[in-house]
Amino acid sequence: MSDLVSLFPILFVVVAAIIAVVFVVVIVSVVANARRVRRSGHNPLTLQADLATKLLDSDALSAERSTEERLGELDRLRASAAISPDEYQAARARVLAQH
Template identity: 40%
Template sequence: MGFDMNVAFGAFGVIFAIAAAVVLSGFVFVIVMMVRNAKKVRDAGHDPFTLNAELTNRVLASEVLAPAAPPQTLEQRLAEVDGLQARGVISAEEHAQARAEILKG
C-alpha cells in the first residue's frame, strides 16, 4: 500500500473549496454591510460619500474644540464688578458683597 496521489489532491481540493467559500462569504458580508450603512446614512439625509467631511466640519465649527477663555485675573474681576455698579446694573450693597466674595477667593 503506497501513497495515493488522488486522495491527497482530493483532500486539498476540499480544503481549498472551503477556504474559498469562507473568503467569498466574507466579501459578500462586507458588501452587504456597506450597502446597509449607506442606506441608513442616505435615509438620514446625508451623503454617505461625504459623511466624514460633514462630521469633521461640524466638530471643527463647534465649541467642543474651541480654546477655553483664559481665567480672569483678580483685577479684571474687580473691574468688572466696579463697571456693573457704575452702569447701575447692581446696587452698592451687591457691589460690596461681590467684591468681598472675589477678594475672599
C-alpha cells in the same frame, strides 16, 4: 503525503467559501449603512468630511470654557426654551460640581 494532496481541493473550496461569505457580508453592511445615512438626509459619500467639518466648527475641540461661560450658555438655553427648567437645574449643578 498523498492524504494531504487529496485534502487540498476540499481546503481550497472551504477557504474560497469563507472569503466569499466575508465579501458578501462586507458588501451588505456597506449598502445597509449607505441606505441608513441617505434616509437620514445625508450623502454617504461625503459623510466623513461633513462630520469632520462640523466637529472642527464646533466648540468640542476648543479650549475648556470658564464656569461663567458655561453658566451663561445654560442661561441662554433656558431663556430660549431649548432646555426645560429641570434640565437647566441639572446641567447647572453639573457645571458647578466640576468647578
